[in-house]
Amino acid sequence: MTTTEPRARLVLGNWKMHGTLAENAALLDALRTADAAAHCQFGVCVPFPYLAQTQQLLEGSTVAWGAQDVSKHEKGAYTGEVSAPMLKEFGCRWALVGHSERRTLHGETDQLVADKAAAALASGLTPVVCVGESLDEREGGNTLGVIQRQLAPVLALGADALGRMVLAYEPVWAIGTGRTATPEQAQEVHGAIRVALQGLGVDHVQVLYGGSVKAANAATLFAMPDIDGALVGGASLVAEEFLRIAAA
Ligand code: PGA
Numbered sequence: 001m002t003t004t005e006p007r008a009r010l011v012l013g014n015w016k017m018h019g020t021l022a023e024n025a026a027l028l029d030a031l032r033t034a035d036a037a038a039h040c041q042f043g044v045c046v047p048f049p050y051l052a053q054t055q056q057l058l059e060g061s062t063v064a065w066g067a068q069d070v071s072k073h074e075k076g077a078y079t080g081e082v083s084a085p086m087l088k089e090f091g092c093r094w095a096l097v098g099h100s101e102r103r104t105l106h107g108e109t110d111q112l113v114a115d116k117a118a119a120a121l122a123s124g125l126t127p128v129v130c131v132g133e134s135l136d137e138r139e140g141g142n143t144l145g146v147i148q149r150q151l152a153p154v155l156a157l158g159a160d161a162l163g164r165m166v167l168a169y170e171p172v173w174a175i176g177t178g179r180t181a182t183p184e185q186a187q188e189v190h191g192a193i194r195v196a197l198q199g200l201g202v203d204h205v206q207v208l209y210g211g212s213v214k215a216a217n218a219a220t221l222f223a224m225p226d227i228d229g230a231l232v233g234g235a236s237l238v239a240e241e242f243l244r245i246a247a248a
Contacts, residue, residue, distance in 0.1 A: 013236025037062030066094030082124035174211025
């Protein structure tokens with residue numbers, strides 16, 4: 001199902017565990033001077049240690065930034081965790097939560113992901129909640145069931161919370177593999193997510209697609225009615241490619 005209300009396009013980079021101070025400086029400089037935000041909302045999610053550098057280099061520009069994870073706790077004895085208030089101090093607009101690499105490699109549960117989203121919201125950050133099925137789950141015909149299961153505790157946060165989030169559909173089999181979901185495959189899931197949101201009376205949430213998005217495939221994905229932008233991994237590390245996605 002589609003909606004007639006226009007939603008702003010958002011293109012967000014996810015650097016994952018990449019970067020050096022020198023590489024970041026070159027990349028951020030290229031992004032800020034290109035004014036990609038003329039085309040869409042635009043930003044980068046960087047590793048925690050580079051937030052200060054990112055803030056310093058992007059402050060006052062139209063490019064926003066965020067983190068790749070956030071603790072569900074506000075503060076306390078949680079060695080290695082980073083809280084939402086800390087991210088806020090470094091000017092973050094977004095925090096990714098529930099990226100498949102966190103779910104798979106760090107055992108993050110659907111409920112923990114929802115708790116992290118709630119913690120982000122409580123500090124005025126926009127959580128970007130990632131969901132997506134594995135290849136086995138898709139081939140077993142379980143795609144929509146998996147998405148529903150992952151989303152259930154997030155939807156339970158309620159319409160007000162949902163209205164302040166971004167969602168991202170990232171099929172695990174398409175992440176970093178060079179294998180993209182077809183626009184139709186992505187739209188099927190985005191449409192189902194949209195129906196679930198509309199069922200709660202929430203209509204304007206941006207739902208991004210992620211998984212091997214490149215300049216060459218961005219436009220056909222963005223042409224789908226319920227795809228509102230992209231969460232971009234590998235291609236966000238190359239300024240020219242990332243800017244071409246934003247312009248798509
Ligand atoms: P990719 O990663 O664009 O390199 O496939 C996307 C993501 O993991 O967010």
